[in-house]
Amino acid sequence: MSLVLEDVKRVANLACIEISDEEARSMLDQLTGIFCLIEQMQAVNTSTIAPMSHAQDVVQRLRMDVVTEADQHELFQSLAPQVEAGFYLVPKVIE
């Protein structure tokens, strides 16, 4: 499998990252080299191996369904680029 320029542009779009044609071409070269290395994985037969997502065999802990966090929205929202009346402001989506 080899990457083409359209793949780079498609993935950049999915990741919400703007990329110019020139940047896409240089990114394609770099990613082609990296995926060439990654392709080494395909040489190993793993049909009987279970995927490993975590090193330790642990289960998700449960807790009581109670509020554990104090309300600090004013502090947290003080970091936001644009806030009004406790809401985060974003450009209008629906006319």
Place this chain on the structure above:
Amino acid sequence: MLNSSLKQLSTLLEAKKVSSVELTREFLRRIQVLNQEYNAFITVNEEMSLNQARTADTMIASGVACPLTGIPIAHKDIFCTKGWLTTCGSKMLSSFISPYDAHVIERFNKAGTVNIGKTNMDEFAMGSSNETSFYGPVKNPWDITTVPGGSSGGSACAVAARMAPAATGTDTGGSIRQPAALCGVSGIKPTYGLVSRYGMIAFASSLDQGGPIAKSAADLALMLNVMVGFDARDSTSLLRDQEDYTRDLEKPLEGLRIGLPKEYFAEGMSDDVSRMVDAAIAEYNKLGAKIVEVSLPNTKLSIPVYYVLAPAEASSNLSRFDGVRYGHRALEYADLNDMYRKSRTQGFGAEVKRRILIGTYVLSHGYYDAYYIKAQKLRRLIAQDFAEAFKQCEIIMGPTSPTVAFALGEKSSDPLQMYLSDTYTAAASLAGLPGMSIPAGFGNRNRPVGLHIIGNYFSEAQMLNVAHQYQQVMDWHTRMPDITKA
């Protein structure tokens, strides 16, 4: 005082031979003189550091001090620190004053340590040379034309140049061990799950692990005593009894079996590194350890697997940076999607974008099984290799990095070459095993060489014992770069 161990500093503080305020001022002064050249710190805040030092002096005076109370510690800028600028080396967070403390910071605060400053790092911990930082590269104090390694390059440099007695770091594929090796200091990445990831800005969540960088194994043990602890706010934090990591330091190594993976010694290691690693192993032989050959047959796959899993998790984790709740927002945009795109495009640097694209690709429709699931399966094989090897030995050794520090700019335009810097460290990360690097002498042009020590799960106390015994007979860890102006 600059070369003193944490224990020596603690004794001086306890005996009131020096106050925490005096100690803090001394290190702040050194940072002021040296940081312009080394760029190890992104943020220094004299007033906040001195306030903590005053609190520590009060604790000491009232007899409620802990072993590290009053000692200045540098923190990697990946740890959210309340009231401090916390940038993660990125433009994206260049004005982010953290509203809360990471669990690790909470624990250091409780222990009464002084935050001496926030250290420079590769952007979002993605890099092996500290050159991807928005705040510019860190210089290696042994040779300022070379890199300090990464991503915890600022922390390793700060300890090496004695700008801080010890520092925190994080390691996803080698980010504590490789810079420790390149800067001639000691560093340990504990077993995955021992140090809480709460408030540690996420890169690849199934691999990220905090750990200390210090001058010696004995200092690392004291740092781990503070850093390790259960935290319900990190879903992968492990609930275990608190350990004293200093407990086994003095044990003799008689009968210890050290495994040397034949794959680590096959190819890729430079001659100077090989020579020093061999010499260190010969020293262990003299200390009574038995050297056995082991095999980790899937070693070669660890870099391909790592560069699928880590970018995949990163692309998901970094999707939170959208210019809405915190972080950089573009000044001009046409609509909501354009705001997301422009904010992210402006806020992230080239390496971060590259990894987001790799991650997005391997997780995208039609490729998920071929890449992500495949890599997770191979991850199990890599972990099984270690399990087999640990039937024949208690400790695995090899080089931390294939070469000594390389020149600034030498690999920054070739990501593939840079990724290969993690050849020996990524496998232990994938398996979730503890790994450490200690100074083992000097290679070409007097640049430090690191000895890599990998232990089984939860064997940190034994690894520290193994490192400490070496540091009792060898003095590489006491060497410091020739810094005349401070």
